[in-house]
Amino acid sequence: MDQSVRSRAISGALRLGVHPFMHRVPGHAGSIRTARSAVDAASLLMRTGSRVRVVPLHDPRIESGGGHPVKGEWVVPRGTGDAPAGASAPAGASAPGAILYLHGGGYVVCSPRTHRPITSRLALDTGLPVLVPRYRLAPEHPFPAPLEDAVAAYRWLLDRGVPASGIVVAGDSAGGHLAATLAGEICRTGLPSPAGIVLFSPWVDLTCELSTRAQRRARDPYISAYAARRVARLVVGPAGFDDPRLALLTCAWTDTPPVLIQVGGDEVLRPEAEALADALTAAGADCELQVWKGQMHVFQMLNRVLPEARAAMRDAARFVRSVTVQSVTVPAARTSEEPEVAA
Template sequence: MSRQQRQALDDMLRHAPLDLGGDVVEQRVVFRDMMASIPLPPDVSTTAGELGGVPVVTVETPASDPETVVLYLHGGAYAVGTAADAVGLAAEIVRRTDARALCVDYRLAPEHPFPAAVDDALAVYRSLLDDGLPSSAIAFVGESAGGGLVAATLVAAKDAGLPQPSSAAVFSPWVDLTVSGASAVSKAAVDPALTPEGLRRRARDYLRDTDPTTPHASPVFADLTGLAPLFIQVGSHEILLDDAIRLAARAAEHDVQVELQVWPEVPHVFQGFAVMLDEAVAALDAAAAFTRAHWSNAVTPHGRTRGAVESVG
């Protein structure tokens, strides 16, 4: 079934109305409508709120442990998407970790250029720490631009003297806003969702006059020494393949514990299609296992302590 599933997903994405490089106002509506058409399971609840002056949406189920938090950063090339749009994928992580997720509604370009997104993500993380939640009970997760923002926020946290979270998992991270990875060309024909031209347009909106190699914008150029353990997933059929590979290599160069998974013949953020793709289910299980294994001294409502060897069965 998997080959048929992959082909069906490829066909669907190639005919989808979403164009991340298109007109921002139009694509925000398209993306919102796409996400709104996917119903949430009845046991998933969402609550709008604010942390550190930044809007957030809390995602949880009756099994969620309030003492363990997934700080979730959504994708959308820094110009499209909202915290509410990310609830579905965040809920998949919540279900597998028994945590609660905080989806961050960071400000978007072009109205709010760099470093607004980094500032907002860091403000939410700082607020969690200020509220007394230990960094060991917080994990970051993000997809696409949100994956890049996860890495950038970890670097910004280090630079600000804040402790690192327990771990970070990123799906198809966009970490090089120069869009100079070789896969931007070599994988263009097989990527059904992204184009190099579209990413470059969004990068210009986000960066304006900022050098695209600025570490807090493109963390593949940052000193990653001291960052939290990093888990990276990417599909082989996407132009951001090299971003993920180079991020893993950069992390290894700087002695960061890192795990890279390249999933063959699947597209950008394939984890979002668990309802139709077996690989997405397996990838989400693996990401949750990594996250759970790196929580320490966080006691669940049932009295269990999340130890370093705990994993999803």
């Protein structure tokens, strides 16, 4: 579809007011902590409502013999029965399927709360509960700490009886990188494969080589490849970029489940998403790449105001239902234009 008037207006405002600031964000721990505090404070202003429930989760995993604790929240559509397993639910309650959502934020900012516009929409449109772990952030906890927490969350779902064939792993931006890295780790460690993977504007290459080359010609109103490179140095920590788990473009991608990638046509990370789709297809994976004309980085966050974002989320829900249909029976997609969340 052609870019909507609202999309053009928002992109123009961000290009003038936000991009120059993002381009100059210093890549040191102090500035990151300041940005994190500001983002967390802003997330408290989110509108709440009654269409979904938000259920806190904190499992120290003492009874299971240790391992990394699982913290975060469930986003659950109301009217679907009991809460998911382990989420303050009656004994024995469980879900036939779930979405494991890994939020973005450059591995340094954001939280499950900041991404409720996406996770609540996914819950409403698919009828599935969405587990959003609060994984550890850099620079205090560089890679592979976030991956360890993502693996712990996936194992937690399996341990509570949610079948792998009913789990979809999803994420945006850095969370998209983490979701793809988790898929590779699941394969390497012999865990059962999830039903599918959904990536919104994934940050594929933390070295930022592709996005840096695209910076001059991209019309991204939000993300700066140069700033992303500065942040990436904090994410990888002293080990640098040599950890093979970081390198999504050279991963073997053996036995990869179906993948949906959505990327904005104007964003600087578009070449990375296209390169990942090529790598997955070359490895024999079933990969659907959607390039949304005129859209910016993680435009799906604006699904309450942008028609393109609502359409993209409907496509994501379609994909989730298609890959889980054999193991999970979910209600028909809801058509509410403005999903709300209630803590």
